[in-house]
Amino acid sequence: MLRVTSKLPLRARTIRRCNSTWNWSKESKEVGDGGTNPPAPPTSIQSQILSTCTSLHTSIMPLNSNLRGPLERQSDISTSLPFVFLVGNHSSGKSTFINHVLGRSIQTAGVAPTDDCFTIVTPGPTDVDQDGPAVIGDPDMGFGALRAFGPQLVHHTRLKVRKDTATEGFMMVDSPGMIDSPVTPDSLWSAGSGAAAAAAAGNTMDRGYDFEGVVRWFASRADVILLFFDPDKPGTTGETLSILVNSLGGMDHKLYIVLNKADKFRKIHDFARAYGSLCWNLSKVIGRKDLPRIYTMCVPTGPPGGGGGGG
Structure with missing residues (x-):
């Protein structure tokens, strides 16, 4: 009984996760052009990717400046106006x-x-x-x-x-x-x-x-x-x-x-x-x-x- 009751919550959580993923994919296709376009990732994932890239760029810039590396600062490639x-x-x-x-x-x-x-x-x-x-x-x-x-x-x-x-x-x-x-x-x-x-x-x-x-x-x-x-x-x-x-x-x-x-x-x-x-x-x-x-x-x-x- 102990083993059965311990597996039930895990399976229930798995089913809920699958349903959540399926619903998101279904909603994305309905919003898109007739369901032909691939679903867009959630906003939270986009924000996480952007935050990670910004963090990596910030951590690399000091080394890039010391070694005169290939990365350009924004001020080097564009002007204020x-x-x-x-x-x-x-x-x-x-x-x-x-x-x-x-x-x-x-x-x-x-x-x-x-x-x-x-x-x-x-x-x-x-x-x-x-x-x-x-x-x-x-x-x-x-x-x-x-x-x-x-x-x-x-x-x-x-x-x-x-x-x-x-x-x-x-x-x-x-x-x-x-x-x-x-x-x-x-x-x-x-x-x-x-x-x-x-x-x-x-x-x-x-x-x-x-x-x-x-x-x-x-x-x-x-x-x-x-x-x-x-x-x-x-x-x-x-x-x-x-x-x-x-x-x-x-x-x-x-x-x-x-x-x-x-x-x-x-x-x-x-x-x-x-x-x-x-x-x-x-x-x-x-x-x-x-x-x-x-x-x-x-x-x-x-x-x-x-x-x-x-x-």
Whole structure:
């Protein structure tokens, strides 16, 4: 009798467990697409798996940091806010565009090169300026990985927090205006994109840091990339063409080529000549028959955009 009574509760518990599992599977199939999809695991199991993975990741990170392992921190692969990245020739209108979009005079615009820094403009409760070491050392911003490009880049990076901007929820990153490099445009065009990469390889440190690598870093994390050209230099700057080939390759899905300052054209013939020159120059380095779409625009001058014509 003792043995019989001891087995009855065990069997009863087994039957109840089987019934519970069967009911869960049946309910999952009824909720799914006609019972064809496999049943989803209970929420408790999902939470347990997530908690276990998080615990393992947390325990591995100290060892990964000490050994410079392959795991990336979240701040190394994403930024605190999505951002628009602006690149292009000097005086092509990048800074003026930022001032116009944000509705405030934030960046200095001018005909000559006015800025040699990567400037991050982000919305905030108060107006604050931070230098490179401060912004790159802030783990919440997500720019810490730029430290690998050396102190020259760190000291040529800055953050501008501005309140009362016309848009919120995203950042805008302005880059130094690109200028003619020792690599002549004629040498790039005559030999194609392969020669562009080889010729520019020895000139990546002209600014004291790997400019092409930094542009690639920002571009890979940006949500939108705007490449600016202007009528005075429609694609004739060697550094711009080199950046297009070596730093922006493979990012066509978020790259927009802009021919700015369309209001400077007095005749349609002048516009056609500049547009055709830009298409011709781009065709020599893109390396495919189909050219990307080129957007033409102009920015209204005066307040609140903070003046026009520079960049």
